[in-house]
Amino acid sequence: MSPISASADKRRVPESRKGMLKITEIFYSLQGEARDAGHPTVFIRLTGCPLRCVYCDSEYAFHGGDWMHIDQIMEKVVSYPTRFVCVTGGEPLAQKRCLELLDRLSEKGLQVSLETSGALDISQVDKRVSRVVDLKTPDSGEHERNLWSNLEVLRPHDQVKFVICSRRDYDWAVKQLGRLDCGFDVDVLFSPVWGQQDATELAEWVLHDGLAVRVQLQLHKILWGDVPGK
Numbered sequence: 001m002s003p004i005s006a007s008a009d010k011r012r013v014p015e016s017r018k019g020m021l022k023i024t025e026i027f028y029s030l031q032g033e034a035r036d037a038g039h040p041t042v043f044i045r046l047t048g049c050p051l052r053c054v055y056c057d058s059e060y061a062f063h064g065g066d067w068m069h070i071d072q073i074m075e076k077v078v079s080y081p082t083r084f085v086c087v088t089g090g091e092p093l094a095q096k097r098c099l100e101l102l103d104r105l106s107e108k109g110l111q112v113s114l115e116t117s118g119a120l121d122i123s124q125v126d127k128r129v130s131r132v133v134d135l136k137t138p139d140s141g142e143h144e145r146n147l148w149s150n151l152e153v154l155r156p157h158d159q160v161k162f163v164i165c166s167r168r169d170y171d172w173a174v175k176q177l178g179r180l181d182c183g184f185d186v187d188v189l190f191s192p193v194w195g196q197q198d199a200t201e202l203a204e205w206v207l208h209d210g211l212a213v214r215v216q217l218q219l220h221k222i223l224w225g226d227v228p229g230k
């Protein structure tokens, strides 16, 4: 692949990078979160994120990565013995060609989920994809980036996730539940920040308040700890 010259117009995609995405890693593990937790899954981690959440566990995906053609990505994905695929980041939608990747994966008959920060428009994502949309809480440091119009385009197989850092975040998240009036029961996940918010305490709050949400632990971290590629 030829490098981009320093004088090149950065807004223009060089001919050599058409159909390519910047990829931090593609790996095979158990899905640790959301509805598909526990299923063997191929993860495609796209490079780059415009947010800087204080608890981010994927900072290594902010920079670097390798350009891969979507054909190469597809070849690698289908080499693993599972039909579950999770496109994650970083913020995968920060790369426009992520939409094409999601189309191609869905076309292949794979069960595709997308983990997104909730700060970018999700409306153009293939209808077959299950979108897991974060709503950033105050203690994430990024709650002003929430794109609230995303709630208007949710579909029944999407999920909304609150990553909870503190009691303040929990109280804020409870208040936002009233905004999830989409005409169907959207699956809502409350996820404690690993090593920061006590999971048992969060579970007690949810039980006490009788919330129609699911408390989720990050299965991969319980099994392997907080390491990349798992």
Ligand code: SF4
Pocket (backbone or CB within 6 Å): 049, 050, 051, 052, 053, 055, 056, 057, 058, 059, 089, 090, 091, 117
């Ligand atoms: S949106 Fe996700 S990848 Fe980006 S900074 Fe926040 S936690 Fe990290």
